[in-house]
Amino acid sequence: MKKLFLTGISLLFAASLTFAQSGNPEDKAKEKVEKLTEKLTLTAEQQTAVHDIVLEHVKAKEALKADASQSPEALKDAKTRLQETTDAQIKDKLSDEQKSLYDSLIAERPKEETTAPATPVITPTQSDQQPTQPTGTTDPIDPGQTTDPGQGTPLGQPTDPMGQ
Numbered sequence: 001m002k003k004l005f006l007t008g009i010s011l012l013f014a015a016s017l018t019f020a021q022s023g024n025p026e027d028k029a030k031e032k033v034e035k036l037t038e039k040l041t042l043t044a045e046q047q048t049a050v051h052d053i054v055l056e057h058v059k060a061k062e063a064l065k066a067d068a069s070q071s072p073e074a075l076k077d078a079k080t081r082l083q084e085t086t087d088a089q090i091k092d093k094l095s096d097e098q099k100s101l102y103d104s105l106i107a108e109r110p111k112e113e114t115t116a117p118a119t120p121v122i123t124p125t126q127s128d129q130q131p132t133q134p135t136g137t138t139d140p141i142d143p144g145q146t147t148d149p150g151q152g153t154p155l156g157q158p159t160d161p162m163g164q
Contacts, residue, residue, distance in 0.1 A: 029055035057086040
């Protein structure tokens with residue numbers, strides 16, 4: 001009974017975390033405008049205009065995420081274009097001083113590393129090269145015997161497709 005209760009609590013906790021991350025577009029836009037107001041000292045008129053821009057951005061971004069037909073590269077390009085458009089619209093509503101502050105905020109955004117490969121590429125040098133080992137596995141019965149991968153027969157031995 002105790003395990004069942006703990007399992008139920010765990011599921012409820014996991015579900016609440018899932019819903020907490022999604023949030024609605026209105027709340028996300030409001031939070032973003034509050035941050036911009038704090039950093040750029042937006043006027044009430046600017047807050048209203050920026051809120052509308054950010055709300056449209058959040059809705060469009062969620063629509064992009066929901067579209068499963070796009071490739072990851074196309075999705076990334078679309079998000080980048082959307083962000084650039086949103087930044088330009090917001091900058092149109094700012095004063096010259098606020099624009100320079102906004103530019104610095106844009107520069108501080110985390111950038112995705114597209115130039116670095118997913119795994120490091122290591123090129124061996126003459127001193128680093130080691131003799132290659134056969135690709136087979138060592139026979140557990142006779143450790144000196146190496147078997148052919150996928151066949152289970154000793155390397156160099158003919159294989160009989162009929163199993164004889």
